[in-house]
Amino acid sequence: MIIDTHAHFYFPELLDNIGEVLDNAQKAGVGKIIIPAVDFRSCDTVLKLVSEHDMLYAALGLHPGDIKELDEKEFYRLEPLLKENKVAGIGETGLDYYWDKTYNDKQKAFFRNHLELASSYSLPVIIHTRDSVSDAIDMTLEYKDKIKAQFHCFSGNTDELNRVLEVDNFYVSYCGNITYKKSDSAVLVENTPVEKMLSETDSPFLAPMPHRGKKNQPAYVVDTIRKIAKIKNTDEQSIIDVMRKSTEIVFPRIFK
Ligand SMILES: [Zn+2]
Structure with missing residues (x-):
C-alpha cells in the first residue's frame, strides 16, 4: 500500500472531483492520504473531509505563509481541534x-508553538x-527527543x-519535482536511505513527469516512486x- x-x-x-480523484488514487495503489491544513478555514474543511472518506486523514496546522495577519494568541484555537477524530x-x-x-520572527514564534503542541x-x-x-532544522532539533518530524518536499x-538524517525521529519526503530534468534533488535522493523517506505528492502542486503542467493528484505519486526506485537502482x-x-x-494513527 502506498500512502500519500x-x-x-x-x-x-x-x-470538485473528489470521487474521481480518490478512485484514481485507489487504482494506483494509494490506500491512505493525509491532508495537511494551512489555516483555520482549511482545518474545518479537512475535518469534514476525513469524516466523509475512509482513506483520508487530517493534519492540522497554520502554514507560515498564512499567519502574517494572525494575532499570536489565535494560535491556541488550534488545540481543541486536535481532539477530533482522524487527526494524525x-x-x-x-x-x-x-x-x-x-x-520571520513571527513565523518562528508560530512554528515553535506548533512544535510545543x-x-x-x-x-x-x-x-x-x-x-x-537551516533555521527550521535548528528549531526542530530542540525537540528531537520529543517529536517525530517530516521535512516535507525537502530541498536543502x-x-x-545529513543534519536531518542523523536524528532517529526525523524523516524527509520528496515531491514530483525530483522527476524534472533540471532537478538537483537526485543527489539528495541518492543520499537518503529509503528507510528515512516518506511518499508524498503536495497535490495539487508539483505534478511529476509525465504529468508536469497538470494539476497534481495522489495517483501520480507512483511516478515519483518510480524515479526514486530508478535512482536507488531497485524495484518500486x-x-x-x-x-x-x-x-x-x-x-501511527492512520493505521489504527
Ligand atoms: Zn503542502
Missing part, C-alpha cells in the same frame, strides 16, 4: 522565507522549509540533509514496502 502523506484536498482542483499530525507548519521576509499531544509534525531549511543541501515495490513501514512509525 501530503495532499491539499481543499483546493477546488481536487475537491500537526502541520503544515514551518518557515517560508521565499515569499516574504518581513515577519506536537510534543504535548505526541503528534508528528509536517514541516515546510522554503528557503529556510547535502549537509542540511520494495520502495513502497519500506516507505509504508516508515509511515507506520511517523503516523
Whole structure:
C-alpha cells in the first residue's frame, strides 16, 4: 500500500472531483492520504473531509505563509481541534522565507508553538522549509527527543540533509519535482536511505513527469516512486514496502 502523506484536498482542483480523484488514487495503489491544513478555514474543511472518506486523514496546522495577519494568541484555537477524530499530525507548519521576509520572527514564534503542541499531544509534525531549511532544522532539533518530524518536499543541501538524517525521529519526503530534468534533488535522493523517506505528492502542486503542467493528484505519486526506485537502482515495490513501514512509525494513527 502506498500512502500519500501530503495532499491539499481543499483546493477546488481536487475537491470538485473528489470521487474521481480518490478512485484514481485507489487504482494506483494509494490506500491512505493525509491532508495537511494551512489555516483555520482549511482545518474545518479537512475535518469534514476525513469524516466523509475512509482513506483520508487530517493534519492540522497554520502554514507560515498564512499567519502574517494572525494575532499570536489565535494560535491556541488550534488545540481543541486536535481532539477530533482522524487527526494524525500537526502541520503544515514551518518557515517560508521565499515569499516574504518581513515577519520571520513571527513565523518562528508560530512554528515553535506548533512544535510545543506536537510534543504535548505526541503528534508528528509536517514541516515546510522554503528557503529556510537551516533555521527550521535548528528549531526542530530542540525537540528531537520529543517529536517525530517530516521535512516535507525537502530541498536543502547535502549537509542540511545529513543534519536531518542523523536524528532517529526525523524523516524527509520528496515531491514530483525530483522527476524534472533540471532537478538537483537526485543527489539528495541518492543520499537518503529509503528507510528515512516518506511518499508524498503536495497535490495539487508539483505534478511529476509525465504529468508536469497538470494539476497534481495522489495517483501520480507512483511516478515519483518510480524515479526514486530508478535512482536507488531497485524495484518500486520494495520502495513502497519500506516507505509504508516508515509511515507506520511517523503516523501511527492512520493505521489504527
Ligand atoms: Zn503542502
